[in-house]
Amino acid sequence: MSVMRVLTLLAGGAASAYYVRKKLEGLEPQQPIANDDTVILYQFEYSPFCAKVRQILDFKQIPYQVVELTPILHSNYTLRLSGQNKVPYIRHKGQVIADSSAIALYLEEAFPEPATLPAERSEREQVLLIEDWLDESLQPAIGKLAYLSLFLNPQSVIDDPNVTTGIAALDKHKDKIVPLMLSRSVRKNKLTAADLPKLEARVNDVLGRLEAQLRGKEYFVGNQMTLADLTLLGHLNNADRLKLFDYNGPHAWLMDWRQRRLAEMKQIETINV
Ligand SMILES: N[C@@H](CCC(=O)N[C@@H](CS)C(=O)NCC(=O)O)C(=O)O
Numbered sequence: 001m002s003v004m005r006v007l008t009l010l011a012g013g014a015a016s017a018y019y020v021r022k023k024l025e026g027l028e029p030q031q032p033i034a035n036d037d038t039v040i041l042y043q044f045e046y047s048p049f050c051a052k053v054r055q056i057l058d059f060k061q062i063p064y065q066v067v068e069l070t071p072i073l074h075s076n077y078t079l080r081l082s083g084q085n086k087v088p089y090i091r092h093k094g095q096v097i098a099d100s101s102a103i104a105l106y107l108e109e110a111f112p113e114p115a116t117l118p119a120e121r122s123e124r125e126q127v128l129l130i131e132d133w134l135d136e137s138l139q140p141a142i143g144k145l146a147y148l149s150l151f152l153n154p155q156s157v158i159d160d161p162n163v164t165t166g167i168a169a170l171d172k173h174k175d176k177i178v179p180l181m182l183s184r185s186v187r188k189n190k191l192t193a194a195d196l197p198k199l200e201a202r203v204n205d206v207l208g209r210l211e212a213q214l215r216g217k218e219y220f221v222g223n224q225m226t227l228a229d230l231t232l233l234g235h236l237n238n239a240d241r242l243k244l245f246d247y248n249g250p251h252a253w254l255m256d257w258r259q260r261r262l263a264e265m266k267q268i269e270t271i272n273v
Contacts, residue, residue, distance in 0.1 A: 029077070029166065032065045039064040039107075040091040042078065044071055045164065048139055049100040050088040052234025056104055058265060059230055060111050064090075070166035071181055100234075101131065104227055116227040126221050130213070130228040139235050141206045145199040146242055148191045151182040160241060207251055215253050218260065225264065233261055 032040055039057065041064050043050035057064050069078065075085045082089040082098045089098035090106075097106045108117055118124050150157055157163055158178045165171055186192075191199075210232075214220060220228035236258050239247065247255040 029067050029069060029074075032067060034065050036093050038092075040067060041065070041088060042067045042069055042081070042090070043088050044069060044166070045162065046238060047087055048143070048235045048237055049086075049135070050234075051237035052100045052135075052231050053088045053090070053103050055230040055233045055265070056107055056116060056227070059116065059225065059268060060107060060114060061268070062107065062111050068164060068166040070170065072184070074166070100231075101135065104131070108227075116225075116230060118222055118226060123221050127226045127228045130220050131231045134228070134231045134235055138206050138210065138232075141199070141202045142235065144189055144191065145196075145203050146238070147182060147185040147189065148193070148196060148199060150242065151179070151186045151191075152193060152196075154179050154182055156242065157182075162241065207254065211253065214257060218257075225261070229261060233258065233265075 032038075034040060039062055041050070041053060041057070043053070043066055045068060069087060074087070078087065078089070079085050081091075082096045084098050086098065088100055088103060089096055090103055092106075092110065095106075097103050104116065108115065117127055158174050163174065163178070165174065165177055170177060214232075219225060220232075236254070239255070239258065
């Protein structure tokens with residue numbers, strides 16, 4: 001099937017999407033050559049939930065291989081492999097685990113050191129509570145604003161060489177694919193340009209709540225990095241690339257916090273090389 005046909009079908013409705021899925025078996029990603037002990041991460045590079053899992057893997061110094069999937073087109077393949085239709089999911093020792101929070105718990109069990117969850121019960125629950133809030137409140141607020149802003153001005157994503165569809169033949173058509181995918185997200189969330197001020201206000205609310213928890217502190221809980229901090233790093237992963245929101249002025253502290261945590265992650269990598 002030609003790339004242009006794929007694009008035309010993707011632009012269509014549910015029936016076309018179904019047809020595309022049925023037709024695209026040939027474009028499935030190659031399975032990586034790795035033994036069963038290596039963690040395989042199935043992901044989209046830009047997904048904040050996938051970035052969260054990469055942060056955990058890096059923090060724990062777990063070797064892993066990435067399989068880059070293509071948004072929308074991956075769903076048949078993903079359903080078959082993992083029994084659900086979202087990324088991230090991982091494969092390790094013959095098991096497939098989906099959902100970033102379930103993956104975090106699995107990795108904590110399989111690779112206990114260094115720990116991302118405190119041993120003390122109330123601290124541990126606090127970390128999990130914050131993780132949940134970051135995934136379920138902060139991320140949707142930032143995500144909706146990002147989708148709409150980028151849909152209204154997609155050129156920065158089209159021009160970013162790091163943005164890939166996961167399929168080389170389709171990457172040449174990013175100028176068509178990126179707006180198409182963004183328009184699907186905007187439609188799914190029933191957003192229009194008129195919603196921008198409301199979405200910006202919501203992001204400011206959420207960042208205000210975050211500030212009350214984290215400003216002036218190095219870590220959410222205790223005196224070392226936990227799953228809560230790694231989750232926030234994941235959700236801020238696109239901050240530079242997509243210029244998600246204005247970090248000058250009131251939110252500059254958050255970018256400073258992020259820089260300090262990224263420097264700490266770099267140090268962990270260097271020490272363990
Ligand atoms: N609760 C899930 C959320 C995962 C999620 O929403 N993934 C999005 C990408 S960010 C997805 O796969 N959407 C389906 C698609 O785009 O095909 C987690 O923590 O992993």
